[in-house]
Amino acid sequence: xxxxxxxxxxxxxxxxxxxxxxxxxxxxxxxxxxxxxxxxxxxxxxxxxxxxxxxxxxxxxxxxxxxxxxxxxxxxxxxxxxxxxxxxxxxxxxxxxxxxxxxxxxxxxxxxxxxxxxxxxxxxxxxxxxxxxxxxxxxxxxxxxxxxxxxxxxxxxxxxxxxxxxxxxxxxxxxxxxxxxxxxxxxxxxxxxxxxxxxxxxxxxxxxxxxxxxxxxxxxxxxxxxxxxxxxxxxxxxxxxxxxxxxxxxxxxxxxxxxxxxxxxxxxxxxxxxxxxxxxxxxxxxxxxxxxxxxxxxxxxxxxxxxxxxxxxxxxxxxxxxxxxxxxxxxxxxxxxxxxxxxxxxxxxxxxxxxxxxxxxxxxxxxxxxxxxxxxxxxxxxxxxxxxxxxxxxxxxxxxxxxxxxxxxxxxxxxxxxxxxxxxxxxxxxxxxxxxxxxxxxxxxxxxxxxxxxxxxxxxxxxxxxxxxxxxxxxx
Amino acid sequence: xxxxxxxxxxxxxxxxxxxxxxxxxxxxxxxxxxxxxxxxxxxxxxxxxxxxxxxxxxxxxxxxxxxxxxxxxxxxxxxxxxxxxxxxxxxxxxxxxxxxxxxxxxxxxxxxxxxxxxxxxxxxxxxxxxxxxxxxxxxxxxxxxxxxxxxxxxxxxxxxxxxxx
Numbered sequence: 001x002x003x004x005x006x007x008x009x010x011x012x013x014x015x016x017x018x019x020x021x022x023x024x025x026x027x028x029x030x031x032x033x034x035x036x037x038x039x040x041x042x043x044x045x046x047x048x049x050x051x052x053x054x055x056x057x058x059x060x061x062x063x064x065x066x067x068x069x070x071x072x073x074x075x076x077x078x079x080x081x082x083x084x085x086x087x088x089x090x091x092x093x094x095x096x097x098x099x100x101x102x103x104x105x106x107x108x109x110x111x112x113x114x115x116x117x118x119x120x121x122x123x124x125x126x127x128x129x130x131x132x133x134x135x136x137x138x139x140x141x142x143x144x145x146x147x148x149x150x151x152x153x154x155x156x157x158x159x160x161x162x163x164x165x166x167x168x169x170x171x172x173x174x175x176x177x178x179x180x181x182x183x184x185x186x187x188x189x190x191x192x193x194x195x196x197x198x199x200x201x202x203x204x205x206x207x208x209x210x211x212x213x214x215x216x217x218x219x220x221x222x223x224x225x226x227x228x229x230x231x232x233x234x235x236x237x238x239x240x241x242x243x244x245x246x247x248x249x250x251x252x253x254x255x256x257x258x259x260x261x262x263x264x265x266x267x268x269x270x271x272x273x274x275x276x277x278x279x280x281x282x283x284x285x286x287x288x289x290x291x292x293x294x295x296x297x298x299x300x301x302x303x304x305x306x307x308x309x310x311x312x313x314x315x316x317x318x319x320x321x322x323x324x325x326x327x328x329x330x331x332x333x334x335x336x337x338x339x340x341x342x343x344x345x346x347x348x349x350x351x352x353x354x355x356x357x358x359x360x361x362x363x364x365x366x367x368x369x370x371x372x373x374x375x376x377x378x379x380x381x382x383x384x385x386x387x388x389x390x391x392x393x394x395x396x397x398x399x400x401x402x403x404x405x406x407x408x409x410x411x412x413x414x415x416x417x418x419x420x421x422x423x424x425x426x427x428x429x430x431x432x433x434x435x436x437x438x439x440x441x442x443x444x445x446x447x448x449x450x451x452x453x454x455x456x457x458x459x460x461x462x463x464x465x466x467x468x469x470x471x472x473x474x475x476x
Numbered sequence: 477x478x479x480x481x482x483x484x485x486x487x488x489x490x491x492x493x494x495x496x497x498x499x500x501x502x503x504x505x506x507x508x509x510x511x512x513x514x515x516x517x518x519x520x521x522x523x524x525x526x527x528x529x530x531x532x533x534x535x536x537x538x539x540x541x542x543x544x545x546x547x548x549x550x551x552x553x554x555x556x557x558x559x560x561x562x563x564x565x566x567x568x569x570x571x572x573x574x575x576x577x578x579x580x581x582x583x584x585x586x587x588x589x590x591x592x593x594x595x596x597x598x599x600x601x602x603x604x605x606x607x608x609x610x611x612x613x614x615x616x617x618x619x620x621x622x623x624x625x626x627x628x629x630x631x632x633x634x635x636x637x638x639x640x641x
């Protein structure tokens with residue numbers, strides 16, 4: 001039971017404040033600074049600012065990352081509110097110093113696999129995640145995974161997260177810090193992390209930042225209305241927390257994410273008026289498209305979203321056909337009566353920690369944006385700072401698992417010696433061969449593969465980059 | 477990859493399945509239940525291969541299209557249960573009175589044995605009514621065998637169960 005602007009709200013244990021309010025039917029989470037336009041949640045995974053609220057008097061808190069608790073006082077904000085206490089960290093009486101062999105930032109598929117692998121070889125690991133549960137975006141994946149049986153193929157994403165979490169909780173050499181934010185990387189190889197009660201100063205010998213990705217936004221009139229939600233955000237609401245995200249929806253983008261979310265919306269009893277795709281071809285895999293087509297969901301190829309309307313929440317979406325130059329065809333508008341517009345228009349890697357550490361970055365459209373340059377075994381130009389998973393360029397969970405494993409094995413082969421190092425090196429080679437020569441050889445993955453090739457440089461070239469653009473920060 | 481029609485529509489035609497070698501020959505279809513894997517793209521996935529107890533599904537590389545050895549396949553339906561793409565079906569066109577289709581179902585309500593359900597084709601069009609004759613479950617995917625009107629065995633690819641108030 002918590003307090004929302006004077007109203008007592010009952011919520012389930014393990015829910016976030018944002019989800020509890022959404023379930024209650026709260027559409028407006030805040031108002032914009034200047035124009036006081038209503039804002040609703042968008043990403044639900046702590047990557048955007050749409051769900052900022054004042055919690056226990058502290059403004060600008062991501063309500064999607066705060067678990068409900070008795071006695072919380074939650075209020076909506078009218079625009080940006082400057083926090084009273086700038087030196088919040090002073091409030092943390094307890095400063096904890098940690099000196100693990102390996103710090104892993106991000107408890108999604110890449111980070112979890114890396115933690116498991118490194119732990120198996122005897123490294124001491126600290127695993128940090130922003131969310132109050134481990135699993136990253138696996139938590140909201142209710143569909144069965146592709147791939148092969150050894151790599152969890154056939155299991156559902158949330159089951160993979162459960163299995164990893166169970167295994168990791170049994171390990172003595174992995175310290176898990178959930179609900180903890182890594183706020184920066186500093187000279188001397190120091191990483192700062194903070195949670196409600198403690199402030200961590202971490203000095204690891206190596207770091208894997210597997211910080212995932214965020215959903216892309218799209219330009220259209222009224223795109224800021226509540227009810228315009230990231231497809232992944234809606235997945236979090238309905239699949240992780242069991243709350244129906246709306247009644248009638250339209251999905252923008254026919255990549256795998258758009259197709260899968262459409263199927264999951266149908267499963268949760270939400271009507272799907274259609275999937276809108278600007279190109280002439282469906283973006284995702286045929287099997288995912290077939291899954292929604294057979295339940296009567298149309299895919300409008302060569303169409304785009306023109307505008308949405310509603311007050312305060314979306315009530316109508318207008319879609320129109322586009323010509324060869326992707327301009328709207330006049331008179332081709334179709335109106336849809338919807339309360340949910342889901343944007344599935346791609347993801348953008350979140351490699352901000354690498355960038356902040358001074359890693360050499362490259363903009364690669366095939367990977368969704370700016371990613372760190374790295375070797376085949378995923379070390380960046382910041383010595384002993386690795387990248388894995390979507391933060392290394394958008395792919396999917398299976399490749400994230402493989403990348404997490406590769407990064408961890410590379411670190412093990414450096415930090416350990418003798419037979420452990422040898423064993424890690426040979427497993428590393430095997431994993432690399434499977435990832436590049438088998439898995440990524442699928443013509444369906446050509447685009448991502450080409451992107452990853454552009455981001456990957458030989459060791460000598462990495463050393464050249466290091467000389468040319470030395471990072472002020474290194475680990476080890 | 478050249479654009480093929482099913483990539484434009486999300487619906488694969490029988491003709492396309494045939495051209496890709498994914499449809500069993502007439503004679504085999506007439507013999508009894510057999511798996512049809514409507515999996516025309518080179519997805520890096522081979523889940524169906526180790527699950528098939530009869531080793532009737534063949535893939536050399538993880539990125540191959542799965543090939544069913546239709547002489548080995550008995551139409552048991554395990555591939556229907558495990559395929560992450562929900563692309564595996566079993567059809568039985570051997571009877572004179574009805575066809576039978578075994579398909580994955582991941583919606584509530586779960587149909588009951590003997591229940592009459594709506595039959596949907598690959599476009600989501602309602603093509604008639606069928607009766608649930610077999611029902612089992614693996615990791616939350618229901619594997620449903622429906623008796624459908626003769627001639628619809630290669631058309632029906634989903635069922636819809638009316639929600640009872």
